[in-house]
Amino acid sequence: MIILLYMNETTHDVKRYNRTKLVVSLIGGVISFLLTIGLLASGYTVTIEQLSYSFSSNVYVTLIIFSAIFGIISGIVSFPFSFYSGFILEHRYKLSNQTFVQWMWESVKGMLIAVPLFIPLALIFYFFLLTFMVHWWLPVAITLFIVSIGLSRIAPIVILPLFYKLTPLEDSPLKEKILSLTASTSMYVEGIYSFNLSKTTKKANAAFTGIGKSKRILLGDTLIENFSEDEIETVFAHELGHYSHGHIWKGIVVGTVSIFVGLYLTSLAYSASLLWFGFTSISQIAALPLLTVWLSVYSIVTSPFGNILSRKHEFEADRYAVEQTKNKTAFVSTMNKLGEMNLADRTPHPLVEFLFYSHPSIEKRIQTVEQIV
Numbered sequence: 001m002i003i004l005l006y007m008n009e010t011t012h013d014v015k016r017y018n019r020t021k022l023v024v025s026l027i028g029g030v031i032s033f034l035l036t037i038g039l040l041a042s043g044y045t046v047t048i049e050q051l052s053y054s055f056s057s058n059v060y061v062t063l064i065i066f067s068a069i070f071g072i073i074s075g076i077v078s079f080p081f082s083f084y085s086g087f088i089l090e091h092r093y094k095l096s097n098q099t100f101v102q103w104m105w106e107s108v109k110g111m112l113i114a115v116p117l118f119i120p121l122a123l124i125f126y127f128f129l130l131t132f133m134v135h136w137w138l139p140v141a142i143t144l145f146i147v148s149i150g151l152s153r154i155a156p157i158v159i160l161p162l163f164y165k166l167t168p169l170e171d172s173p174l175k176e177k178i179l180s181l182t183a184s185t186s187m188y189v190e191g192i193y194s195f196n197l198s199k200t201t202k203k204a205n206a207a208f209t210g211i212g213k214s215k216r217i218l219l220g221d222t223l224i225e226n227f228s229e230d231e232i233e234t235v236f237a238h239e240l241g242h243y244s245h246g247h248i249w250k251g252i253v254v255g256t257v258s259i260f261v262g263l264y265l266t267s268l269a270y271s272a273s274l275l276w277f278g279f280t281s282i283s284q285i286a287a288l289p290l291l292t293v294w295l296s297v298y299s300i301v302t303s304p305f306g307n308i309l310s311r312k313h314e315f316e317a318d319r320y321a322v323e324q325t326k327n328k329t330a331f332v333s334t335m336n337k338l339g340e341m342n343l344a345d346r347t348p349h350p351l352v353e354f355l356f357y358s359h360p361s362i363e364k365r366i367q368t369v370e371q372i373v
Helices: 002-042 044-053 059-092 100-135 137-162 173-183 221-226 229-244 247-277 289-325 328-341 350-356 362-370
Strands: 166-168 191-195 206-209 216-220
Touching (some): 002 059, 044 059, 059 100, 100 137, 137 206, 137 216, 191 221, 206 229, 216 221, 216 229, 221 229, 229 247, 229 289, 247 289, 289 328, 289 350
Antiparallel strands (some): 166 191, 206 216
8 A cells, every 4th residue: 555655646746747847848938939929019129129230230240239139038038937947846856966056057058059059040041031032041941951960960079078078888798789789780880978967867868869970879877877788778779770760861851841841931921920010121130039939830830740750760769679689678677767767757648748749658668569579
């Protein structure tokens, strides 16, 4: 009876944790969305534009100043939600290893990386907007495609080490198992690394990252410390399954199509809705936040379909892992451990899973694998 009560209490905590994370995320997203619309409808974006022009008459400098002011306002409004979800809640459920200063520093580092990337992209976008007018979306989409491929190539080498210490996996039976699995494919992996995930969280994770010669297998130290070699082999085999099924390139193709279609539809909606807020030119800086509104709408509408594809890929990678390792027991125990360590909701509401889950629920993954002969 005591064990049953404990299990029910634990399940309730997991449900409450995931429900709270979702609700906070949704409320934060809605408020940010309404903030942008409110600033547009009230004319405050015009005020911010005029203030920006007071610092410089150069349209590109004005764009950066406008973006900075708008970003600060948005950041102030969204900070309480990210702080509660990313710090307060994680500590309440004993998942975080960070102090407030450490948490803030990680956020600042992310901003220091994002800003230098954003500025040239913003300037290029505005140049295309001024040059190609209503056809701006095409050169912008091409640019974003090139940049995304470039970032995929350099992120494991340049960006990731700024957040985590990557250590090559030492020679061991585990490494031999991993290399043995790799040998059965045509995949070349630059290296197999552990990374100090424990500096931020008690959760466990692994990843296959990079493209071309920057491909890397990353195993969190929390995974290595808490899982058996057979279980880690299963995790790696799952990541290898993504490669073997071509999920990386399929994702790039789908993402590229989504970028082109999304920017085209956004350009149409943007031009059609300018008069709603009193704007007459698509290149007016004060009107540009309207683009983010329509991009958000596009993302909301299309993300469930992207999640469907992602969940399909996860099922395929799970099957590959079990077939390659021939160790269904290790896969099931791995799923159970990951669910426990990460406080994953094993049985989310079907609608919640459909709308927001990029991975199938733990129970569905186990049930699907159990059916493999």
